[in-house]
Amino acid sequence: MSSSRFVITVIGLDRVGIVAGISRVMAEHGVNIADIRQTIMDDLFTMIMLAEVKAESFELAAFQEAMSAVGKELGVQVIVQHEDVFRFMHRI
Amino acid sequence: MLIHPEEILETIKMVTNENLDIRTVTMGINLRGCSHPDIGTFNGNVFSRIMRCAENLVKTTEDIQGLYGIPIINKRISVTPVAIVAESCRADDLVSVAETLDRAAHEAGIDFIGGFSALVQKGTTQGDLTLINSIPRALATTKKVCSSVNVATTKAGINMDAVALMGRIVKETAELTREGGGIGCAKLVVFANAPDDNPFMAGAFHGIGEPDCVINVGVSGPGVVNAAVRALRNPNLGDIAECIKKTAFKITRMGEMVGREVARRLDAQFGVLDLSLAPTPAVGDSVAAILEAMGLESCGTHGTTAALALLNDAVKKGGAMASSSVGGLSGAFIPVSEDQGMIRAVQRGSLSLDKLEAMTCVCSVGLDMIAVPGDTSAATISAIIADEMAIGMINRKTTAVRIIPAPGTGVGDMVEFGGLLGSAPVMPVHGFSSETFIARGGRIPAPIQSLTN
Numbered sequence: 001m002s003s004s005r006f007v008i009t010v011i012g013l014d015r016v017g018i019v020a021g022i023s024r025v026m027a028e029h030g031v032n033i034a035d036i037r038q039t040i041m042d043d044l045f046t047m048i049m050l051a052e053v054k055a056e057s058f059e060l061a062a063f064q065e066a067m068s069a070v071g072k073e074l075g076v077q078v079i080v081q082h083e084d085v086f087r088f089m090h091r092i
Numbered sequence: 093m094l095i096h097p098e099e100i101l102e103t104i105k106m107v108t109n110e111n112l113d114i115r116t117v118t119m120g121i122n123l124r125g126c127s128h129p130d131i132g133t134f135n136g137n138v139f140s141r142i143m144r145c146a147e148n149l150v151k152t153t154e155d156i157q158g159l160y161g162i163p164i165i166n167k168r169i170s171v172t173p174v175a176i177v178a179e180s181c182r183a184d185d186l187v188s189v190a191e192t193l194d195r196a197a198h199e200a201g202i203d204f205i206g207g208f209s210a211l212v213q214k215g216t217t218q219g220d221l222t223l224i225n226s227i228p229r230a231l232a233t234t235k236k237v238c239s240s241v242n243v244a245t246t247k248a249g250i251n252m253d254a255v256a257l258m259g260r261i262v263k264e265t266a267e268l269t270r271e272g273g274g275i276g277c278a279k280l281v282v283f284a285n286a287p288d289d290n291p292f293m294a295g296a297f298h299g300i301g302e303p304d305c306v307i308n309v310g311v312s313g314p315g316v317v318n319a320a321v322r323a324l325r326n327p328n329l330g331d332i333a334e335c336i337k338k339t340a341f342k343i344t345r346m347g348e349m350v351g352r353e354v355a356r357r358l359d360a361q362f363g364v365l366d367l368s369l370a371p372t373p374a375v376g377d378s379v380a381a382i383l384e385a386m387g388l389e390s391c392g393t394h395g396t397t398a399a400l401a402l403l404n405d406a407v408k409k410g411g412a413m414a415s416s417s418v419g420g421l422s423g424a425f426i427p428v429s430e431d432q433g434m435i436r437a438v439q440r441g442s443l444s445l446d447k448l449e450a451m452t453c454v455c456s457v458g459l460d461m462i463a464v465p466g467d468t469s470a471a472t473i474s475a476i477i478a479d480e481m482a483i484g485m486i487n488r489k490t491t492a493v494r495i496i497p498a499p500g501t502g503v504g505d506m507v508e509f510g511g512l513l514g515s516a517p518v519m520p521v522h523g524f525s526s527e528t529f530i531a532r533g534g535r536i537p538a539p540i541q542s543l544t545n
Contacts, residue, residue, distance in 0.1 A: 007095070010269055037097050048097045061158055079104060081161035083095070088349040089342045092098040 005034065005083045006054045008067070012076025014045035022047070022078065023026045025070045030055040032058070050083065103346075107162060110518075111377040112343065113371050114350050116166040116203075117153045117170040118291035120298035120306040120363060121145045123172040131183040135192040138177075142169065142196040144204075145305050145360075150201040152357045156250030156350055164350070167510075169197065170271075170296035171282035179429035186223050190230030190237045196278035197236040204279075206296035208239040208279035211286070214248040214535070215420060224254075227261050231276035232268035238294035244284035246480040247489045251535040255481065258282050259474030262499055266466070270499040271506040277496040278429075278461065283490045284484030284519050290420040295457075295492055297493045305357040306363035311347030312370040314338070314431075317407075321385040332386055333406040340367060340410025346413045350378075366420030367411035368456055369403070371431035373514040379403070379424050380433025380443075389499065391433055392443025400424065401454035410446035421490060423456025429509060432462055438517045445476075445519050453483055463507045463516035473497060475526030486539050 008024060019038075026033065035050040064080045071078035106112035126137035150167050159163045171193070178186055190208050208230055210220040227239050241258060244250040261545040262277055269276035283294040288299020291308035298306070311313055320339045347365045355362035371378045380391035383399045400504045404423045411418045426448065428434045437443035445462065452458040458480045464473075477493045484491030498507040501518045 007100055009100060011104075018387070037096065041101065046101065048100055053481045064158060079161055082097060084349060085160040085346065086095040086100055086103055088345045089103055090095060 004058070006031075006051045006053065007081050007083050008049040008051050009079045010071065010076050011044055012074070015041070016077065018045065018074050018076060019072050021045065021070050022067070025066050026051065030058060031063065035072060037043040051086065097241055106313070108314045110313070110319045111372065111374050111395035112313045114162060114164040114309060114347060115368075116168050116291050116293075117149070117164055117351070117354055118168040118170055118296055118308045118312040119149050119358070119360065120170045120289070120302055120512045122298060122302065122304045122310060123177045127180050129180055129182050130183045131188060133328070134178060134181050135188055139191065139192050139196050142171070142175075142193075143199060144436040146200040146202065146321050148358060149454060150289050153326065153358065154355055156353055156357075160350065162346060162350065162370070166203040167201070168291065168296065169200065169205045169291060170204055170291070170298045170300050172300065173209040173211055173216070174205055174301065175220045175223040178223065179217065184222065185229070186226040186231045187233060190226070190234050193237050194234035202236070204238055204293045206238040206240065206293050207298060208237050209241060209297040211244045212251055212254045212510060213242055214251060216254060216507040222535055224257060226282050228264040228268045228276065230297070230478045231265050232277050236295065238279045240281040240283055240286065240295045240297060242283040242286040243477070244485050246285060246485050247538055249286070249538040250478065250481045251486055252478065252530070252536055255478050256530050256533060258477055259470040262473050262495060263470045266497045266499055268413075270501065273501075273509060274496045274498040274508055275513075278509055280494065282481075282493045284481040284510050285489060286492075287420055289491055291364075291366050292368060292370065292421060303361045305360040307360045308363040309347050309351035309354070309359065309368040310368060310370070310420065311343050312368060313343045314371045314382060315377050316343060317369060318376055318378065318381045318385055321382055323457070329386070329402060333402055336403060337384050337410035340407045341414045344365065344411040344414035344418070348417065350362060362417065363413050364417050364419030365411075367407060367418055368420070368422040369407060371425065371427065371434075372512055373430060373432060375432060378430035378431045378433035379426055380409065380431055380437055380473065384433065390440060390442035391437040392447045397450050397454055400451050400497045404455045419455045425457055425460060426451055426455060427461035428461065428519070429514040430512060431514075435515070435517055435521060438519060445521060449479060449483070451489060452491055456490070458484070459495060460495045460512065461494055461496070461527070463496045463498045463501070463518060464495055464521050465518055465519045466501045467505055467529070468497045468521050471520055471525065471530040474530045476521070478530070482536070485536075
């Protein structure tokens with residue numbers, strides 16, 4: 001693994017409080033937002049964040065669980081993946 | 093951001109909508125150090141050797157699955173062909189070895205273990221014979237053990253005595269697993285030119301030129317290729333080949349990344365990436381659907397072999413560009429029971445056993461997961477095997493037969509296997525006898541390698 005940066009993808013119907021809810025959970029887990037993009041694609045709210053983790057104590061599984069839970073509350077799908085998966089697939 | 097949002101969404105779509113997955117992470121384990129004249133001691137050696145290597149296999153692959161968000165469907169183990177390592181055992185049958193493998197597989201939490209195998213392309217040793225004769229009971233008493241027998245190579249020709257024997261073994265295996273529709277046969281493959289590093293079951297074994305412990309990865313994605321081809325607007329066949337190539341490239345890159353990371357964490361060598369379009373019973377995750385997307389009304393009609401040749405070659409080209417470690421079977425699989433499109437094609441009468449045989453000339457593997465009537469004779473099954481072995485031998489490629497003479501069934505019946513194995517429509521075989529031909533035995537000599545017309 002070249003880094004501990006993650007791509008967080010949030011997809012769902014737009015509503016108030018998505019960014020606030022997601023970023024709150026990220027802050028709780030010590031996850032920093034390095035970059036953020038937001039668009040509407042195919043009528044769906046799509047937010048893509050590049051997140052950085054520095055803390056040694058970071059537990060990916062617990063973070064993913066918390067993100068899915070908040071996603072469920074907000075009615076959106078939240079996917080947390082290591083950035084390498086996209087780097088490998090789309091870059092030589 | 094270095095990665096474009098559209099690329100991120102494309103990857104996510106491949107996984108969530110189009111069934112892109114890592115079909116298997118297979119750990120190859122060398123068992124050559126386990127040999128012992130006493131079969132009890134041998135079994136003990138095998139068990140502890142497997143557990144030592146594979147203890148963390150499942151946990152590690154699950155961690156990687158979480159890290160990258162790419163599903164890893166199966167965790168498997170392949171071992172050195174048991175006929176070789178058990179040759180020195182003083183034992184009349186090797187069922188207890190299969191039971192040991194099964195116990196290790198359960199203990200390690202993996203899905204399948206392959207390598208209850210023998211390589212008899214040129215001749216059969218006493219150890220090979222003991223193993224082959226143990227296959228029916230071994231497959232009937234275990235759940236996770238897979239068996240394979242290599243009966244032909246391009247360099248050695250076809251061992252027709254072994255082909256004749258395997259016809260009987262297939263029948264006996266079906267009989268002993270009668271209650272499961274002959275499911276034992278779904279775990280038994282007869283090969284020509286079997287690869288040493290294949291991660292796919294039922295034919296995986298850890299070849300004798302392989303290192304001590306190796307990770308081989310099988311990637312799949314017929315659904316992704318199907319969606320990509322269907323998204324093209326009025327393409328010519330060159331456009332389709334280009335599209336398949338690019339898609340295969342992306343799938344392969346992902347598999348390589350996963351394989352290398354699993355191997356690194358387990359302190360094993362990274363072996364090969366097997367880029368095979370392995371269909372699943374899920375709708376759309378079908379090789380037949382890709383062929384139909386190219387413009388065929390139903391898979392199996394005239395033009396199918398050409399379409400499949402295009403598909404198979406484009407997949408390999410994309411894969412070879414994406415990774416330096418492409419190996420194993422790498423190509424398109426055409427198992428009938430595991431592919432909704434193939435099942436439908438058989439049911440509406442467009443796909444026959446003969447056409448499937450022709451298709452195996454241009455794609456990966458061979459006659460796979462095909463159910464035939466329960467009263468099909470052992471000689472006919474041997475003859476089907478012989479035909480397929482000849483295709484592999486002459487074309488210098490791997491071919492295989494995994495055929496299920498489902499007891500008590502007739503043409504048109506459906507046999508349910510469940511899970512990834514799916515369900516198979518019983519297909520007709522030719523009624524004319526091959527008995528005398530098969531009974532002759534001996535060896536079909538290795539073919540000439542020049543004058544190739």
